[in-house]
Amino acid sequence: MAFHSICLIGASGNLGTLILKHLLASSQNFQIKVLSRQSSTATFPDSVTVARVGDDYPAGELEQAFRGVDVVVAAVSMLGMGEQYKFIDACVAAKVKRYFPTEFGLDDLPEWLLQLREMFKIKHDVRDYCVAREAQGLEWTSVCCNAFFEMGVASGFFQLHWKEKKAVLLDGGNAKFVATTLDTVAVAVVRAIERPEVSRNKIMLVQDFRTSQREILDAVQQRVPGWEAENVESGSWLEAGKEAVRSGDNSQLPKLTFGTFGQGNQYEGRPEYANDVLELPTKSFSEAMDMFWKEYKDLVNA
Numbered sequence: 490m491a492f493h494s495i496c497l498i499g500a501s502g503n504l505g506t507l508i509l510k511h512l513l514a515s516s517q518n519f520q521i522k523v524l525s526r527q528s529s530t531a532t533f534p535d536s537v538t539v540a541r542v543g544d545d546y547p548a549g550e551l552e553q554a555f556r557g558v559d560v561v562v563a564a565v566s567m568l569g570m571g572e573q574y575k576f577i578d579a580c581v582a583a584k585v586k587r588y589f590p591t592e593f594g595l596d597d598l599p600e601w602l603l604q605l606r607e608m609f610k611i612k613h614d615v616r617d618y619c620v621a622r623e624a625q626g627l628e629w630t631s632v633c634c635n636a637f638f639e640m641g642v643a644s645g646f647f648q649l650h651w652k653e654k655k656a657v658l659l660d661g662g663n664a665k666f667v668a669t670t671l672d673t674v675a676v677a678v679v680r681a682i683e684r685p686e687v688s689r690n691k692i693m694l695v696q697d698f699r700t701s702q703r704e705i706l707d708a709v710q711q712r713v714p715g716w717e718a719e720n721v722e723s724g725s726w727l728e729a730g731k732e733a734v735r736s737g738d739n740s741q742l743p744k745l746t747f748g749t750f751g752q753g754n755q756y757e758g759r760p761e762y763a764n765d766v767l768e769l770p771t772k773s774f775s776e777a778m779d780m781f782w783k784e785y786k787d788l789v790n791a
Contacts, residue, residue: 551579664753
């Protein structure tokens with residue numbers, strides 16, 4: 490089985506633009522359609538078909554847009570994750586063969602975080618929704634990358650806070666965790682489409698490398714010196730964050746999300762590890778840092 494026609498949702502986003510780029514570059518010459526809301530002002534290459542639908546994604550319009558499509562890839566933002574039930578139902582109605590949900594980040598989360606952060610419960614529920622649709626002929630593939638590297642460094646998610654030039658290091662900051670560049674995630678999605686048999690109804694864990702807070706901070710300080718490093722004990726740090734969220738301070742949620750893997754994690758050796766079966770080209774830590782500096786050069790001069 491080979492896929493020929495692909496519909497991408499969220500093609501103008503940070504990840505979606507890269508997925509579109511690699512779809513267009515694929516040697517399999519896919520027929521590519523992007524789904525765009527009526528209010529969107531995004532533009533796309535002339536070689537891409539654009540299907541415009543109402544901003545609330547009407548079921549009939551989605552089904553019409555998906556007809557004749559083999560694969561639908563969702564690369565929507567966190568705010569749009571809940572729309573995926575509509576996408577999946579429309580895929581079933583239009584007889585789409587494969588759906589890629591907006592997963593991409595963490596593959597598994599503790600129950601306490603699911604309770605505190607509704608977005609992640611939606612993420613798990615959407616995966617279950619996909620599994621339940623297998624009986625109706627819809628396949629699925631979930632590509633998970635743990636953390637988007639460049640965005641994690643720039644946003645403070647890895648607990649490097651640029652405005653204050655302060656790094657909060659969990660237990661010394663030496664634990665190694667999985668990180669992946671946006672470009673490699675996009676390549677992984679396209680490789681999974683190009684290899685439909687190895688990716689069918691599977692969670693695929695992909696990565697560029699494992700790194701640590703300390704390694705990232707050392708690299709940052711080579712270009713932007715003068716950072717303060719605060720060492721914290723991870724257990725009490727997480728508990729304080731949980732209590733803050735329970736008291737209504739949702740600004741602590743990213744901190745808690747990082748804390749689920751900031752003490753270290755590993756994909757290699759797990760049955761879902763997919764770098765090898767996808768023959769995935771990867772970036773080194775230094776290459777990823779170069780990509781970060783190019784993308785976020787304003788942080789150097791801030």
